[in-house]
Amino acid sequence: NAGVTQTPKFRVLKTGQSMTLLCAQDMNHEYMYWYRQDPGMGLRLIHYSVGEGTTAKGEVPDGYNVSRLKKQNFLLGLESAAPSQTSVYFCASSRSRRTSSYNEQFFGPGTRLTVL
Amino acid sequence: EDKVVQSPLSLVVHEGDTVTLNCSYEVTNFRSLLWYKQEKKAPTFLFMLTSSGIEKKSGRLSSILDKKELFSILNITATQTGDSAIYLCATRGTGANSKLTFGKGITLSVRP
Structure with a gap:
């Protein structure tokens, strides 16, 4: 099993450009999450999904959109990138509480994004 | 709004020391x-902790939760340079979505 994978690993954008980050998991997890990590700020939840076709806002959703068309994939989009979105982005997935009481989140390796 | 506070924010120790990381x-x-x-x-x-007073242990790492005083500690004994990392504490409420609230993390540096 590959676990949680993210593409790309690195990206540099200019202000105003758009891009999509892809997260894929092969563990058949129901829940998926997108976080950003900034120095001194810990991990902050951007958006999450509790199942195929459903998404919800997290703590810092502004400037981002997400889609979960397939259970195994969770896409994070930046429509018009801003320097404030320079960060490391982590995707995570977990089982639902319906299927397991032990549902820690498994993280992908991260995407380092720089917006100039 | 849920809140998780970790302390200290950073720590430098020497190999062999014991460290205690805090999370409230x-x-x-x-x-x-x-x-x-x-x-x-x-x-x-x-580790995942749900009950007060029950220590979870894995090798040189152990952790315990106090639900009355609302904190947890992570202990590392006989530290090694490979223990150098950021240690994150997160809490989960009883909502169905399993969202985690993270603390800012503790940066541990273990010097040879």
Whole structure:
């Protein structure tokens, strides 16, 4: 099993450009999450999904959109990138509480994004 | 709003020392507290704690939860340079979506 994978690993954008980050998991997890990590700020939840076709806002959703068309994939989009979105982005997935009481989140390796 | 506070924010020790990392929380409808270790890349899961007073142990690492005083500690004995990492504490409420609220993390540096 590959676990949680993210593409790309690195990206540099200019202000105003758009891009999509892809997260894929092969563990058949129901829940998926997108976080950003900034120095001194810990991990902050951007958006999450509790199942195929459903998404919800997290703590810092502004400037981002997400889609979960397939259970195994969770896409994070930046429509018009801003320097404030320079960060490391982590995707995570977990089982639902319906299927397991032990549902820690498994993280992908991260995407380092720089917006100039 | 749920809140997780970790202390100290950073720590430098020498190999062989014992360290204690602290995590306090304010969570509506608390369900569990999790510890993660983050080295260069993705956080990796260490422990999940749901009951007070029951120590979880894995090698030189151990953790315990106090639900009355709303805190948890992560102990590392006989530290090694490979223990150098950011240690993240997170809490989960009883909502169905399993969202985690993370603290800012504790940066531990173990010097030879």
